[in-house]
Amino acid sequence: MLVVPPSVEPDTVVAAAEYCLIDGAPLTDQVQIESVVTVVDADTILADTSTMEALDQRGRAAAGQDGRGVAETVIRQMEGADTILVHAVGVDRYRIAEATALSERLAPWARVLVAGPDAPGPTARLPLHGRLRGRIRYSPDVPEAVARGLAGFEVGECAHQPDCGVVSTLFHARRPFHPARLHAALPSLSGSALRVRGHSWISTQPDLVIGWDGAGGSLTLGTLDRWLAAVPDEQWPKAGPQRQVAATLEWDPYFGDRSTRLAFIGFELDTVQLHEQLQSCLLSDDELADGQERWSRLPDPFGDSFTAHEDPPVVDTRA
Incomplete structure (x- = not known):
């Protein structure tokens, strides 16, 4: 499992893997991306997808010349996922439902799961193993x-x-x-x-x-x-x-x-x-x-x- 920093988008990682050479062959010849999972906070996702703040204003810039905004980065991480995991802690059920609906609309091609101590329903407490969606978003036939x-x-x-x-x-x-x-x-x-x-x-x-x-x-x-x-x-x-x-x-x-x-x-x-x-x-x-x-x-x-x-x-x- 590879956990990337919050400001790194899945597309960047996948592109890097395709162009990174090991003994003259791309890394993807040896490493297969099976699934991409993005975790969002049910309590902050609405604010994060609507803010006009830049990443550097939150100390999250990936590099000195990183001019991306918080909203565009979060949304692209969600769009680039096979599975979106809505983390529910310290929030009421309406906020969880709101975060789930927003995730489903922003990335209808992804599977949206809810987990965390405040997640409603018995299925939300099942182990994530087996519920994550396999690699679909990064099929060679599917563009950004x-x-x-x-x-x-x-x-x-x-x-x-x-x-x-x-x-x-x-x-x-x-x-x-x-x-x-x-x-x-x-x-x-x-x-x-x-x-x-x-x-x-x-x-x-x-x-x-x-x-x-x-x-x-x-x-x-x-x-x-x-x-x-x-x-x-x-x-x-x-x-x-x-x-x-x-x-x-x-x-x-x-x-x-x-x-x-x-x-x-x-x-x-x-x-x-x-x-x-x-x-x-x-x-x-x-x-x-x-x-x-x-x-x-x-x-x-x-x-x-x-x-x-x-x-x-x-x-x-x-x-």
Whole structure:
């Protein structure tokens, strides 16, 4: 068993294992990751996923140049887990239920267990051995949470009915966003949820997949990849088999594999208003009827923020 420091994300450990060489071979040839478990405190998880504090403000920075926030780090640890263990000590049952609901919405692909002296129910007191979920999150075919939609995996779940106040909603669209309207809406979109993740496209930059990565009151947009519709057929194998299958199954004669798939998770979200706002940012029927040549030349406040080979996201909106 490997226990990593609180500020280290599972993705970092897995990537390091894949690139760390021993006698010329990657460490993963000798060490198999069977399961990733993230433990969260039922008493603090809500505060930790909603704070705008940085890790260094809590003395938790992994390195001198670590500019990550507490919320984004905690959420990514949860998203990177096969099992989330909610530790219940010194809290009432509602707070435990709230922490469990939040965990289930943030990482619906993970198994959520409750343990600790205050955990309710007889099953919560059973030994954890045998109840941990095996390695699923780090299957070679499953991408990181923000990019799951590109490979045909859902980026979240649709749960509009509040569970202890926690709501999760999905927004799907084929038509592109209008760059100016989307840019103007980003400040309010960034503050409407604890977590925003997924991908989209905008009319003026139709070749690029734009990733959405929001937590702790900030929303960051950056280039994930190129749409397969924008690359030659002979380059498709580089995208991997899962993404090729997903693109083929959902291929549109006009848009190709371009689409928007976003998940918003938060407390008491007004999902109707949120969907209406996102819908208003898409190209209208009249704008689509003008044709791609015209809507690709709409005024674009993003400018050259997105590039085909970009590594870190560059458009950061903080509420």
